[in-house]
Amino acid sequence: MHLNNHKEMTFHRILLLLLLLLHMPQSPAAAGSSWSLLLPSIGISAMHMQLLPTDRVVIYDRTDFGTSNISLPDGKCRPNSTDCSAHSVEYNIACNTVRPLMVLSNVWCSSGTLMPDGSLVQTGGWSDGDHVVRIYKSCDNCDWQEIPTGLSQPRWYATNHLLPDGRQIIVGGRRSFNYEFYPKMSATETDFTMMFLVQTNEPDVENNLYPFVFLNTDGNIFIYANYRGILFDYVRSKVVRTFPAIPGGDPRNYPSTGSAVLLPLHIVQGNVDCVEVLVCGGAPRDAFKNANNGKFDGALDTCGRIKISDPDPQWVMETMPLARVMGDMVLLPNGDVLIINGGSAGVAGWDLARDPVLSPVIYGPHKPTESRFEVQNPSTIARMYHSTAILLRDGRVLVGGSNAHDKYEFTNVLYPTELSLEAFSPAYLDPSLSGLRPNIISHETKTTIHHGENFIIRFIVSCPVDPNLVKVTMVAPSFNTHSFSMNQRLLILDGGNTTVALGMSHYEVSVVAPPSGNIAPAGNYILFVVHQEVPSEGIWVRIR
Structure with missing residues (x-):
């Protein structure tokens, strides 16, 4: 009886350890x-x-x-x-x-x-x-x-x-x-x-x-x-x-x-x-x-x-x-x-x-x-x-x-x-970081936004998300020649730490578009959700 209890406890400990390892954020290093x-x-x-x-x-x-x-x-x-x-x-x-x-x-x-x-x-x-x-x-x-x-x-x-x-x-x-x-x-x-x-x-x-x-x-x-x-x-x-x-x-x-x-x-x-x-x-x-x-x-x-x-x-x-x-x-x-x-x-x-x-x-x-x-x-x-x-x-x-x-x-x-x-x-x-990588649900995300506008991005991540480790970035695609990328620009938007859970692996974050053309000229940008420094695949957005 004592041996069976020991085996059962060992099994549960191993199972718990496996579950912890499965959900533990993987180190980018x-x-x-x-x-x-x-x-x-x-x-x-x-x-x-x-x-x-x-x-x-x-x-x-x-x-x-x-x-x-x-x-x-x-x-x-x-x-x-x-x-x-x-x-x-x-x-x-x-x-x-x-x-x-x-x-x-x-x-x-x-x-x-x-x-x-x-x-x-x-x-x-x-x-x-x-x-x-x-x-x-x-x-x-x-x-x-x-x-x-x-x-x-x-x-x-x-x-x-x-x-x-x-x-x-x-x-x-x-x-x-x-x-x-x-x-x-x-x-x-x-x-x-x-x-x-x-x-x-x-x-x-x-x-x-x-x-x-x-x-x-x-x-x-x-x-x-x-x-x-x-x-x-x-x-x-x-x-x-x-x-x-x-x-x-x-x-x-x-x-x-x-x-x-x-x-x-x-x-x-x-x-x-x-x-x-x-x-x-x-x-x-x-x-x-x-x-x-x-x-x-x-x-x-x-x-x-x-x-x-x-x-x-x-x-x-x-x-x-x-x-x-x-x-x-x-x-x-x-x-x-x-x-x-x-x-x-x-x-x-x-x-x-x-x-x-x-x-x-x-x-x-x-x-x-x-x-x-x-x-x-x-x-x-x-x-x-x-x-x-x-x-x-x-x-x-x-x-x-x-x-x-x-x-x-x-x-x-x-x-x-x-x-x-x-x-x-x-x-x-790297494939070892796929559990941290957000996946933007693009059909639920606006692709045209106006300066100073609030908008919501919905995304999926398989690992638990800490809102303090989420940010939303926008990158202007640049013209590159002779070692210089013209018009290159990256914006970290207001509100990245407002992430909330919607259900199993589903999240949304509310952010604010750049306030003016001086900070972000009207045009096309690639928007990313970044979780623990691992970015999603981007989506095209246009600021008007």
Whole structure:
């Protein structure tokens, strides 16, 4: 009798332990990042990428690379040319297929931003493309539409950003020390001089190309070029504030190419109290000259972080575990920053960099200083000059491109032209964390919201949910090229800790949409529910 009782007690203890283990939240530290090859070739090198609200990605390189590895449809050829290959494609994420597109003018080193209606407006380029505005609206048989004289000034290596009034601002470009808007308010509207671009230009190097541009929450724009930044009132064409130079004075913009992000904006009771910019990587001041003479200086291993909302903002410097030039910085749905692609020596330019950095790094902005960087599992593919990376709705990061040559070169070169597409899956997508991952019930969630509006999101999680460990984020899909993601923005919405249980594994959270266009310009965003730092698959929402 005593033995049977002991066996029964042991059985119940084991059963209780199994139940506890089944429902115990799994530790993210036990998970790992991973890579997958999506397509060995998309026919072109992915120099520019933009995710569209149709879950398709517009990709293009340049029109004078020579014949690409994908033909235009229906026997078409570019006008006045024997080139019948495509230099732009649309990648269908769900089908994992590409469709060739016809781009007429040269889009090399151009810029762009997604407009509020979901169309991509893309501007400038080289040669016959430097004054051109191109519009792409996604559908099964859509193609590029071009406006040959859409710009007032040539735009090559410029930066674009969506504004609260629904227009794009287009800043700088090679020897274009000015800015303009698209669309124009009138037929007579032209460009506006920006002395900051004159002051940060180094004639022999031009270390202020592709300036880092972010919309501040006061409606002005933060512009960083070379080694310092300003806050700029684009309406009055006036510098509102000048920020200290980054310590060390090394350049961070093309061709000494670092990258930058606006760190997540946390909205609390309708306000954002802290606005921070993070600038990482780049190359020493003489690196461009040295690389052209065959000496490849080591890339910078520092990041500078500055609170541009502070009364007396100062740079705080941090050291990355891996030095990096030409790295891309991607905001992840949980608020972390992915640093990916690039090399550890040299600069941007034809064959001017060495030593690929194959391992991405994740930076946790809100972690203790000593534990913010975490090295991830490496890729096997070098992503050097002209590589790209963008966030997808399922939480993966699409990675493509790399062409360090002025033509397609696949053999007898140090870094062959790369036509493949990969997906990097952060640790939050590890199968061991599936029990923590929310699943948004999309048919019960509004997809059009207005500034300041309260709305409810319903979701399913198989593990018990602590409301204090839930947040709702919105990410603006960015235009990525040359190691900078234009219009990239992540918002942490008011109300994430209001989560309540509706029944077995079913929950809802009540949140408030961003209060104004200064904080979130009207347009398309990907909304995520994040539970214990593990994000759901996102859904598209549109702020009007």
